[in-house]
Amino acid sequence: MRALVLCGGAGTRLRPITHTSAKQLVPVANKPVLFYGLEAIAQAGITDVGIIVSGIDTEIEQSVGDGSKFGIEATYIIQEVPLGIAHAVLVARDFLGSEDFVLYLGDNFIVGGITGLVDKFRTERPDAQILLTRVPDPTAFGVAELDGKGRLTSLVEKPKEPKSDLALVGVYFFTVAIHEAVRSIDVSWRGELEITHAIQWLVEQRKDVRSTTITGYWKDTGNVIDMLEVNRSVLEEIEPRIQGDVDEVSEIIGRVEIAEGARVRRSRVVGPAIIGTDTVVVDSYIGPYTSISEGCRIEDSEIEFSIVLRDASIKEVRRVHASLIGRSVEVSQAPPVPHAHRLVLGDHSKVEISS
Structure with missing residues (x-):
């Protein structure tokens, strides 16, 4: 089994920090978010890791190196233009070959790692396994709808009117079936190949797509508030x-x-x-x-x-x-500014000024 870790994207929600640094390298508890993910992958027994990078700069490659300090072997795969998660799977086709793989978004954080999830996927081997969690604002995520028996019926990317509060977590498990799916979908209104559309294609083709709703701590660290919350969570330990x-x-x-x-x-x-x-x-x-x-x-x-x-x-x-x-x-501290009161008062006015 292999891993594909996505480290592209502009990180617009973390600007101006991400004007000069990759969002995956912003530290929580003095360690880059990306490093937690790589450590979780290694702890799950996966050592062959492809890392999707933009090719514009080499900061990710300089920080991770050959991966040996994490117990992995890192292969860098260039995605020239960030055209979506499904597009990254297309770009990584040669690296992935016919292997099962975990797709991990490099700015996501899951407390407790993914070892148990990897073991379950290796044992049961559905065509796809997705993770869901309940969120207060589903409009910012891919949203899943389940039937009465808990089976996945649909996925919608950032819906204006969500049908549930179940958001996709940025960790996915796939067999080779996903490669046909990403080749079969069209570009979305956002100009991207959406992984939600690829998974939905698998559902419509009656492939074995399973979901697990996690209750542990998960954050997409794409904005300042979530980054501070992850920092708080790690420092608690x-x-x-x-x-x-x-x-x-x-x-x-x-x-x-x-x-x-x-x-x-x-x-x-x-x-x-x-x-x-x-x-x-x-x-x-x-x-x-x-x-x-x-x-x-x-x-x-x-x-x-x-x-x-x-x-x-x-x-x-x-x-x-x-x-x-x-x-x-x-x-x-800014230099002191003289305090003054500028007054225009009519005849017989009474003014009280607290100095």
Whole structure:
């Protein structure tokens, strides 16, 4: 069995971060989202992994390398134009051959991995196996409709009037049957070959298409709020580990990980939180659910429920909350502005001004 991991796409919902970095490499708990997926694939016993990239830049390839650090062998497949998930399957046809495979969207996150799901698919081998989860706003996803016996009857991509709240999770399992399906569908109104249309084609051809509704934690990390929520979820599982240098007057509370080379001076850190290598925290408060990457400087500031990427600095700022701060960003206090009142008052006016 092989894996196909999609790392194309512009990541428009995470701009401006994704103007200079692939969305799959934005870190949660100081590790890129993509790495969690690759680790889950390796843990499921799949080592032959094709990675779909745009070909415009090599950041994904530089970060993942040959895959050996994850226990996989990575093959890079170029999708010149992002024409949809089904199109990516077409592009990867030679790599996939006649093997069963898991299709994994590189910006998706599933707590607990996929080992059990892979084992089930290997045992039962339906033509396709999809994962569903209930969401509050189905219009942003592919939406499934099931019959009274729980069998899949239809899939619609981002419907304006969803018939259910069951959204497609970005992990799919396929046999060779999917290749005929992706060759048989037409381009959608969005100008893409939709994987939902390919799966629907399999349903209409009476192929064995099964669904599993998962209740565990899943997120598509395509926007800032979901990215922060995934960061929160991962930080909930960390264990206290202080490898850096913390002075005697600083206060470390709860599950806090401070990497080797980091320095904390006259500060308070309340977990769960993680502070990366060579980061300096001085006269500051680091609140819960905060990930600060390597090489950062937080000085005389307060920050919580946020992600700070490498080499960023925050100085004399009160307070930063629910934020995603990019690489080498500088956030500082604005110079004081003189306060003044400009008044145009009529005769006999009475004005009270709180100074």
